[in-house]
Amino acid sequence: MFAWFERRLDPYPAEAPQMPPRGLWRFIVHFTRGAWGFMLGMAACSALIALAEVVLFGYLGDLVDKLSQADRASFWATEGNRLLIMGALLVIALPVLQVIFSLLMHQTLMGNLPQRIRWQAHRYLLRQSMSYFQDEFAGRIAAKLMQTALAVREVAMKFMDVLVYVGVYFLGAIWLAASTDGWLALPFVTWGLAYAVLLRWLIPRIGRVSEAQADARAVMTGRVVDSYTNISTVKLFSHSSREESYVRDSMDGFLQTVHGQMRLASVQNILLAALNSALTFAVTALGLWLWTRGQVEVGALAVAIPLALRLSNMSHWIMWEFAGLFENIGTVRDGIGSLSLPRMVVDAPQARALDVTRGEVAFHDVTFRYGEPAEGRPDAVLDGLTLTIRPGERIGLVGRSGAGKSTLVNLLLRFHDVESGRITIDGQDIAQVTQESLRAAIGVVTQDTSLLHRSIRDNIAYGRPDASDAEIARAAELAEAGAFIPGLGDTRGRRGYQAHVGERGVKLSGGQRQRIAIARVLLKDAPILILDEATSALDSEVEAAIQSQLESLMRDKTVIAIAHRLSTIARMDRLVVMERGRIVEQGSHAELLARGGIYAGLWARQSGGFLEDDASESDEGREFPLEPRSVLA
Numbered sequence: 001m002f003a004w005f006e007r008r009l010d011p012y013p014a015e016a017p018q019m020p021p022r023g024l025w026r027f028i029v030h031f032t033r034g035a036w037g038f039m040l041g042m043a044a045c046s047a048l049i050a051l052a053e054v055v056l057f058g059y060l061g062d063l064v065d066k067l068s069q070a071d072r073a074s075f076w077a078t079e080g081n082r083l084l085i086m087g088a089l090l091v092i093a094l095p096v097l098q099v100i101f102s103l104l105m106h107q108t109l110m111g112n113l114p115q116r117i118r119w120q121a122h123r124y125l126l127r128q129s130m131s132y133f134q135d136e137f138a139g140r141i142a143a144k145l146m147q148t149a150l151a152v153r154e155v156a157m158k159f160m161d162v163l164v165y166v167g168v169y170f171l172g173a174i175w176l177a178a179s180t181d182g183w184l185a186l187p188f189v190t191w192g193l194a195y196a197v198l199l200r201w202l203i204p205r206i207g208r209v210s211e212a213q214a215d216a217r218a219v220m221t222g223r224v225v226d227s228y229t230n231i232s233t234v235k236l237f238s239h240s241s242r243e244e245s246y247v248r249d250s251m252d253g254f255l256q257t258v259h260g261q262m263r264l265a266s267v268q269n270i271l272l273a274a275l276n277s278a279l280t281f282a283v284t285a286l287g288l289w290l291w292t293r294g295q296v297e298v299g300a301l302a303v304a305i306p307l308a309l310r311l312s313n314m315s316h317w318i319m320w321e322f323a324g325l326f327e328n329i330g331t332v333r334d335g336i337g338s339l340s341l342p343r344m345v346v347d348a349p350q351a352r353a354l355d356v357t358r359g360e361v362a363f364h365d366v367t368f369r370y371g372e373p374a375e376g377r378p379d380a381v382l383d384g385l386t387l388t389i390r391p392g393e394r395i396g397l398v399g400r401s402g403a404g405k406s407t408l409v410n411l412l413l414r415f416h417d418v419e420s421g422r423i424t425i426d427g428q429d430i431a432q433v434t435q436e437s438l439r440a441a442i443g444v445v446t447q448d449t450s451l452l453h454r455s456i457r458d459n460i461a462y463g464r465p466d467a468s469d470a471e472i473a474r475a476a477e478l479a480e481a482g483a484f485i486p487g488l489g490d491t492r493g494r495r496g497y498q499a500h501v502g503e504r505g506v507k508l509s510g511g512q513r514q515r516i517a518i519a520r521v522l523l524k525d526a527p528i529l530i531l532d533e534a535t536s537a538l539d540s541e542v543e544a545a546i547q548s549q550l551e552s553l554m555r556d557k558t559v560i561a562i563a564h565r566l567s568t569i570a571r572m573d574r575l576v577v578m579e580r581g582r583i584v585e586q587g588s589h590a591e592l593l594a595r596g597g598i599y600a601g602l603w604a605r606q607s608g609g610f611l612e613d614d615a616s617e618s619d620e621g622r623e624f625p626l627e628p629r630s631v632l633a
Contacts, residue, residue: 005107009035011115017124020340024329027336031117031149032156038108043160045101047168052094054172057303057310058179059086064302109157117149121339129344130415139225141338143218148335151214151328158328162321169314173307183290184304187282188311194275195315198268202319203326206264210330213257218334220250229503261327268319276312283308345417345435353437358391358426359527359558361412366421368411381407383581384421394559396569398599399578405562408578409530412560414438425528443526443557447533449517451505456485457497459505459516463524471523472497478552479519484512522553529554531561566603575599 013034020030032039059082066079122145125132133141170192178185227234227243234243283304290296368382382404389395397405411418414430423430430438443463451459460472467475476482488499490507505513521529531550563569570589577585577592577599585597592599 001103002107005103006112008108009038009112009116011112012119013116017120017127019124019342020121020336022336022340024333024336027332027340028152028156031120031152032113035109035113035116035156038104039156039160042101042104042109042157043164045097045104046161046165049094049097049101050165050168051172052089052097054169054176056086056090057173057307058176060303060306064298068298105157105161109153113156114149114153117152118145121145121149125339127343128341130410131344132341136222136338138222138229140218140222142225143221144335144338147214147217147331148339151331151335154328155325155332158321158325162318162325166314166318166321170311173311176307177304184283184287184296184300187279187286187308190282191275191279191311198271198275199319199322202264202268203322206261206323207326207330207333209257209260209264210327211334212330213254213261213327214331214334216250216254216257218338220247220254223247223250265323268323269316272315272319276315280305280308280312345414347434348432351432351434354425354428354430354433354441356426356441356527360391360424360426361389361528361558361560362424363387363408363411364422364424366411366423367419368407368416369419370416379581380419381581382411382418385581385583387576387583389558389560391558392556393574394554394557394561394572396572396575397560397562397578398566398569398575398602400602402580403578404581405578406532407581409444409532409560409562412530413442413444441526442528442530443521443524444530445514445517445521445532449505449510449513451501451508451513451516453500453503455494455498455500456488456516459501460497460519460523463520463522467523469497472519475519475523476516478522479515481512481515481519518550518553527557529557529559531559531563533563577602 018030021027063079066075125141125145170188174185174188174192177188224247227247234240287296287301287304291298291301363385366382366385367380369380381402385404385408387408397408399405407416410416412423412430414435417431425438425441452462457469457472460475461467463475464471473482476485486496488508489495490499490502492500494500501507501513501516505516508516559572561569561572569575573588574586575589575592576583577597579598585592585595585599587595593603
């Protein structure tokens with residue numbers, strides 16, 4: 001029975017994820033599609049339960065009156081059928097309703113609905129643009145995802161459960177009191193109005209505090225995760241105390257919102273206690289006065305006074321439920337700001353899969369700049385750049401920091417869209433093909449190698465998930481990684497290819513991470529290859545050993561290589577020298593040296609195989625020469 005109800009709502013819907021709406025209720029409806037039938041069923045059960053309780057209360061008063069007047073000998077004959085009906089309502093109908101209500105709530109909705117929301121939101125976020133993740137803490141995004149999923153569930157279910165139950169119960173209580181005497185309903189109506197005023201004053205304040213609290217919690221989580229993610233940097237610079245202060249600031253910000261929330265809770269309890277005491281006193285005093293005047297029977301008092309006590313007890317629960325409701329509304333509003341953002345890079349309508357037959361890459365008059373500040377547009381990072389890379393040609397990109405080398409690569413991968421111009425692969429505009437097929441056709445080895453916190457095997461197989469163990473081992477051998485992998489292990493006793501590498505591959509050295517990354521791209525075997533400082537983390541001996549394998553990797557592929565050590569790309573078919581977003585020189589290593597231009601000057605000024613940054617004219621008069629340093633694109 002449990003399993004049947006648990007399977008009613010699919011926690012992993014297959015529909016393509018869409019951008020969530022920005023409006024609160026539209027956002028909630030968007031993420032609860034498919035669950036409304038079950039929530040309406042739960043609400044119907046809640047309404048029937050409240051109605052049954054009111055009916056039982058009403059019959060209790062009627063029964064008291066009849067017991068005080070009935071003949072004991074004939075009581076069962078005259079009242080037996082009604083007692084049987086009420087007994088069936090109490091013993092059979094109410095438990096059955098409670099069972100259905102509980103199964104719908106706990107088995108169908110409580111677990112599956114937030115998981116469904118997480119799944120939909122996570123799939124949408126995975127397809128967000130790179131700039132989205134560059135602007136946010138990863139931990140903050142994860143915190144928003146997790147807490148928003150729970151908050152959406154709570155808002156939707158409280159509206160369908162608590163509001164329905166409370167509405168039916170309160171209206172039933174007023175009707176029940178008024179059915180005996182109109183005056184007896186007056187305390188309940190007055191209490192209801194005062195209760196509504198209290199809610200109207202209190203709940204919006206709780207909502208605002210909760211929205212601030214949700215954001216403060218996400219900031220706190222993001223800062224904590226940021227410290228742990230960069231723990232090696234923290235320790236290298238002996239900044240544990242500084243990190244403590246950095247995180248404590250966010251914890252203090254969160255704590256202030258908690259204090260504000262708890263102050264409102266205290267005000268709520270104090271005012272509600274006074275209101276409930278007034279209700280019980282008013283109902284009892286008015287009921288006794290009406291009884292002494294002969295306007296109501298004892299049964300009316302037997303209903304009205306317990307009903308007042310019941311409402312008084314329920315009011316605390318109702319208030320907390322309403323407070324929780326608006327607290328979750330605040331959390332949802334906060335989550336909307338992070339989850340309901342458009343993707344900056346989207347597939348074109350009717351985008352088709354990229355078909356790479358030759359591997360020609362062409363940039364046609366491409367202009368690009370990052371962002372547009374409020375005052376003035378920034379200089380273009382790429383300014384009218386035109387470049388054609390022939391099928392199977394290997395080119396090296398050369399230039400100082402800020403020349404636009406990495407931007408050119410990022411545009412080819414379509415991490416950003418060009419401002420003007422277009423980029424084609426075999427004549428196909430990359431803006432008109434799917435991003436998945438585009439990136440599937442390009443293998444990339446970057447300087448900042450990032451591995452998944454999974455096994456060595458999983459990381460290599462990321463290049464081709466259906467690869468066999470033999471193919472994975474072969475790729476590792478070609479990348480000069482086969483020798484060290486068998487000796488790897490983790491704290492759970494996993495060895496070799498099953499050993500986990502830690503977050504971002506922190507358990508491996510830089511050279512080991514780089515070789516795993518190269519093995520991953522070897523296994524992918526994409527027709528277009530990008531090498532962005534592919535051997536920067538390798539020592540000279542390993543680099544020399546792997547050069548021949550890189551030659552094999554580059555064979556029959558179109559290659560774009562970036563390296564700060566010019567000697568590593570000097571053997572490319574063509575070198576493209578970039579300066580301030582433009583191509584200023586092209587040719588082979590020998591041709592460019594013979595020309596005596598910018599490249600020749602860079603080659604001559606190398607120190608340890610790295611390029612120097614630009615030196616201004618005023619540097620010539622300095623007492624000490626500038627220290628050479630590597631240039632990051």
